[in-house]
Amino acid sequence: MRTVLKRELIQNIKNLLIWSISVGILGLICILLYESMQGDMKEMADAFSNMGAFSDAFGMSTLSIASLKGYFATEIGAVHGLGSGMFAAITAISIISKEEDGHTGEFTFSLPLSRSKIIAAKGICVAIMLVVFTAVCTVFYIVGFKILGEDMPMDQFFTFMGSQLLMNAEIAGICFGLSSLAGKNRIGLGLGIALLLYSYDVMGRVVPDLKDSLFWGPYSYCNAAEIFTGADTPAKALVVAVIVLALGVLFAFWNYNRRDLAS
Numbered sequence: 388m389r390t391v392l393k394r395e396l397i398q399n400i401k402n403l404l405i406w407s408i409s410v411g412i413l414g415l416i417c418i419l420l421y422e423s424m425q426g427d428m429k430e431m432a433d434a435f436s437n438m439g440a441f442s443d444a445f446g447m448s449t450l451s452i453a454s455l456k457g458y459f460a461t462e463i464g465a466v467h468g469l470g471s472g473m474f475a476a477i478t479a480i481s482i483i484s485k486e487e488d489g490h491t492g493e494f495t496f497s498l499p500l501s502r503s504k505i506i507a508a509k510g511i512c513v514a515i516m517l518v519v520f521t522a523v524c525t526v527f528y529i530v531g532f533k534i535l536g537e538d539m540p541m542d543q544f545f546t547f548m549g550s551q552l553l554m555n556a557e558i559a560g561i562c563f564g565l566s567s568l569a570g571k572n573r574i575g576l577g578l579g580i581a582l583l584l585y586s587y588d589v590m591g592r593v594v595p596d597l598k599d600s601l602f603w604g605p606y607s608y609c610n611a612a613e614i615f616t617g618a619d620t621p622a623k624a625l626v627v628a629v630i631v632l633a634l635g636v637l638f639a640f641w642n643y644n645r646r647d648l649a650s
């Protein structure tokens with residue numbers, strides 16, 4: 388099991404570094420841009436807060452982008468949420484199926500390990516990568532706050548990053564289960580799932596009739612605007628997240644153990 392885990396981490400370290408550093412640096416740059424734009428922020432905040440549904444969807448009606456926490460929640464929060472969701476999706480959607488697609492199954496299947504242990508090692512690899520991704524981005528953002536020297540509610544910031552990690556895990560759980568279905572890499576499908584879930588949350592905040600159904604999506608409990616305004620986290624959304632994650636992982640174990648695999 389350790390051999391499989393080590394192999395997976397080595398194979399995925401490049402993608403992990405590219406995605407975490409890219410998203411982290413992009414967020415850092417956006418944070419540093421706040422200082423140069425601070426003089427015009429008040430006028431921009433007034434304009435953005437009166438844009439109706441658009442303001443509601445991105446939290447600009449409840450937070451002022453003239454403050455650092457408002458700017459982070461409405462700008463960097465959206466960048467990180469979409470970027471991390473896409474990373475979680477493409478990592479999990481290919482972690483199992485790549486063995487058959489890349490014809491590397493001969494090595495994996497020849498190991499004196501049960502299929503369940505192989506799946507467990509791959510799942511642990513995905514979990515480690517998500518934690519490292521979140522940690523790297525967190526460091527970049529904190530560096531940005533320190534450079535600016537502006538006040539930032541760190542308890543709300545860490546709550547946001549923690550909820551983002553859970554959201555990533557839920558998306559990864561869905562894609563992990565799907566990865567056990569096909570013998571081909573479905574990176575496009577993974578990206579589509581992440582974008583669809585993100586779009587569902589945005590649409591749910593714009594269309595009044597969909598707001599009561601937002602809890603079905605993983606972005607409902609990690610919305611930066613709600614976290615930085617102290618809004619209560621919807622409990623039923625967290626319950627759905629845990630159930631979906633568990634079902635995705637359990638399905639991967641069940642399906643991978645029962646299907647015929649191509650080498």
